[in-house]
Amino acid sequence: MPNQVKTIISVFALLILLVTTGASHIVFASNPADTTKLVRQAFEAADDGFDMAKTQNFYSGWVSEAIFEPLLSYDYLARPAQLIPATAEAMPEISQEGKVFVFKIKPGIYFAPDPAFKGKKHELTAQDYIYTFKRVLDPVNRSPHASFIMGKIVGLDDVATKAKKTGKFDYDTPVAGLTALDKYTLRIELNATDYNFLYVVAYGGFGAVAREVIETYGEQTGLHPVGTGPYMIEKYMPRSKILLTANPEYRGYTWNFKSTGSPQDEEIVRQMKGKKMPQVGKVDISIIEEEQSRWLAFQDGQLDIDKLPQSAATAALDGTELKPELKALGIKMDRVTDAGNTFTIFNMRDPVVGGYTKEKIALRRAIGMAYSYADEIAQMRLGQAIRSEMIIPKDIVGYDPNYRSSLTYDIGLANKLLDYFGYKRGADGYRTNPDGSALIIKKTMEPAALFKVQAEIYKRGLDKIGVRIEFQVSNFADNLKAASACKLSMWNGAWNADFPDGENFLQLLYGPKAGSGNHACYESAAYDALFRKAVSMPLGHERNMVYQQMNRQIEADTPWIIHTMRIRSWLYRPWITGYKKHPIMHSDWAYIDVEKH
Numbered sequence: 001m002p003n004q005v006k007t008i009i010s011v012f013a014l015l016i017l018l019v020t021t022g023a024s025h026i027v028f029a030s031n032p033a034d035t036t037k038l039v040r041q042a043f044e045a046a047d048d049g050f051d052m053a054k055t056q057n058f059y060s061g062w063v064s065e066a067i068f069e070p071l072l073s074y075d076y077l078a079r080p081a082q083l084i085p086a087t088a089e090a091m092p093e094i095s096q097e098g099k100v101f102v103f104k105i106k107p108g109i110y111f112a113p114d115p116a117f118k119g120k121k122h123e124l125t126a127q128d129y130i131y132t133f134k135r136v137l138d139p140v141n142r143s144p145h146a147s148f149i150m151g152k153i154v155g156l157d158d159v160a161t162k163a164k165k166t167g168k169f170d171y172d173t174p175v176a177g178l179t180a181l182d183k184y185t186l187r188i189e190l191n192a193t194d195y196n197f198l199y200v201v202a203y204g205g206f207g208a209v210a211r212e213v214i215e216t217y218g219e220q221t222g223l224h225p226v227g228t229g230p231y232m233i234e235k236y237m238p239r240s241k242i243l244l245t246a247n248p249e250y251r252g253y254t255w256n257f258k259s260t261g262s263p264q265d266e267e268i269v270r271q272m273k274g275k276k277m278p279q280v281g282k283v284d285i286s287i288i289e290e291e292q293s294r295w296l297a298f299q300d301g302q303l304d305i306d307k308l309p310q311s312a313a314t315a316a317l318d319g320t321e322l323k324p325e326l327k328a329l330g331i332k333m334d335r336v337t338d339a340g341n342t343f344t345i346f347n348m349r350d351p352v353v354g355g356y357t358k359e360k361i362a363l364r365r366a367i368g369m370a371y372s373y374a375d376e377i378a379q380m381r382l383g384q385a386i387r388s389e390m391i392i393p394k395d396i397v398g399y400d401p402n403y404r405s406s407l408t409y410d411i412g413l414a415n416k417l418l419d420y421f422g423y424k425r426g427a428d429g430y431r432t433n434p435d436g437s438a439l440i441i442k443k444t445m446e447p448a449a450l451f452k453v454q455a456e457i458y459k460r461g462l463d464k465i466g467v468r469i470e471f472q473v474s475n476f477a478d479n480l481k482a483a484s485a486c487k488l489s490m491w492n493g494a495w496n497a498d499f500p501d502g503e504n505f506l507q508l509l510y511g512p513k514a515g516s517g518n519h520a521c522y523e524s525a526a527y528d529a530l531f532r533k534a535v536s537m538p539l540g541h542e543r544n545m546v547y548q549q550m551n552r553q554i555e556a557d558t559p560w561i562i563h564t565m566r567i568r569s570w571l572y573r574p575w576i577t578g579y580k581k582h583p584i585m586h587s588d589w590a591y592i593d594v595e596k597h
Helices: 003-019 058-064 126-137 156-166 197-202 211-223 263-272 291-299 310-316 358-369 373-380 411-420 449-464 476-484 503-509 525-535 541-557
Strands: 034-043 072-074 083-085 093-095 100-104 178-182 185-189 231-237 241-246 280-287 305-307 332-337 340-346 385-387 440-445 468-473 490-496 560-562 564-572
Touching (some): 034 291, 072 197, 126 178, 126 185, 291 305, 291 310, 310 449, 373 449, 373 564, 440 449
Antiparallel strands (some): 100 185, 178 185, 385 564
8 A cells, every 4th residue: 555545544544533532422302402591691792694604703603603513523522622423423434545535414413493494394414515515615605714625626616617607606516526425425525635624524614504595595694594503593683682592403412522531521521421412592692892891791690601801800810710709609710722813914905004015015024023912912911812923823733832933023123124115204203105105004993992902002113113003993793894805904813723723724814715714815826835735735744844834924925913822711600510612612502501590
């Protein structure tokens, strides 16, 4: 057997081996959730609907995880994150050097009841997944997730290319790489080996949707999500309230996850082992954008689970521990470092900060050098963050703890850079563009107090290098839409891992995604070539070195300024049991319980 084939098989065998120690799920005839068990939570920004083919909004994805189901998911307790079957009966059969995947779907899984089904029950089949995958490459959807499968599935890009010419995607056209061998068997064939494809399959954007639902609601599909998951929308007030209730068609499972051996896991297993799940029957989500208001709501007993606002860190924590007065109330904490990064995005198509000429790159680099990361950690994050040196965060494949960014806080060097490239200071101390026109940077932000602190950090630094900056304030959902259309000059960005590999972060700057997920609208032939090279390589040192080359290319062009990894302190009431924040999954309501109180 050729060494290459051995390597490919061993990589996929390892993924499947990891699953054998995961949870086993016993299926029940109906959802065992207790509708008297309610979890109250708050989001710090609004969703923008729940059509996951069209959005990468973090909060839309959070809710959608509870509504839609991919073929694969993640073990609730295992760290690092491990894949397990979701709607699939088992991990897929893999053949042809890792290019063919055959999934067997569990029979008897039904979509939540909806008028789109005209009074009939809709059973989940292989055809539903075929339709779901096709939607992501339908040009009309401008899916931010298209790069996950673009160019990968045999024949699918041909249908998408034809749709761009005709204006309509033909969903009835057979695709050789997406075939239903029978009602419950899905065969996916790739053009080339993709070592992260199983992670792609587990991504929430590929949770099954039903064609009848999409065709019934059309452009309003995001307001009418219908899936096979444990929950469904009971009430939706955009930008205000989301109320989930148990999906009566959900099959349920037995909680049987294995402890990693930590004291936290041992306690969770004692609390949860053997329970018929889900137990939580309703989830009440409020949109509370202002940190202080959210913290007051938690203190007032209006929320059961909440992420400690950074502005409240000094009031709630003694170092890394909860203060005694909060412990006395029975409040518990799960403290984790995000599997994600924060950053500033430059729109590369913007006439002021965009462009690829040397003087434009110099401007962006000078802005990055004038920004104090130490001030962000101390003043904006109140110590609840650590400096990010590379685009790939800690605990994600490709992260190198010894990597150091070439973009550091250096006011002197920033001034020299601007001087050299002709950004001259006027009598007022502020610089002009090299052509003598006024230089005014415009940065968009959300209204939360922490972004006001960040604005002060930016202004202090830019004043020191003679660059005038103005701030424009709007809500997150509107900003996301504008950024997706390449309409914001500068904006705050953050990304948490969809799957535990650096590709998930590096794809955010892949050129073909410009205008559909690549919010910097960054297009670099050098970067794109490295990205394509990396995704064709097996896991290991050589691929990680390509990831580092991509990081250096980002630093050279500076479409982003990488900031911090946030430390999250998740607080929960004493009646919440089984709680442990997952690095990839965000919807945990189907894994926890509420003790009657």
